[in-house]
Amino acid sequence: MNEKDVLGKFVNVGGSVGIIVGLPDDENIPEDHYAIWYGQVSDTVLGRPRVRTVPTEYCEFINEIDYYH
Numbered sequence: 001m002n003e004k005d006v007l008g009k010f011v012n013v014g015g016s017v018g019i020i021v022g023l024p025d026d027e028n029i030p031e032d033h034y035a036i037w038y039g040q041v042s043d044t045v046l047g048r049p050r051v052r053t054v055p056t057e058y059c060e061f062i063n064e065i066d067y068y069h
Contacts, residue, residue, distance in 0.1 A: 010062040011036060013054050017062065021051055032056050 006020050013036060022028075022035025029035050033053040042048040 006034070006061075010065065011059040012062055013058050013060070018052075018054075020059070021049075022053075024056075029053055034059055 003023055007023065009020050011018055011020060011034070016038055018036035018038040020034045021037045024031050024033055026035065030053055033055055035051045036054050036059070037049055037051045040050040042050050
């Protein structure tokens, strides 16, 4: 899979589900890491998403999603 194609994909990291929002070439993201958003927002800036950098090897892609209305 092309690295740019992983943006927006759901991943499982140690039992927590998140979405890939940044790649290793992006600012503030170390080599061999993805930026993952787990639905958290900043404690200091209202409405700013809080993302965690995670080694790519810890990320398991989720291929099936349950939808509901």
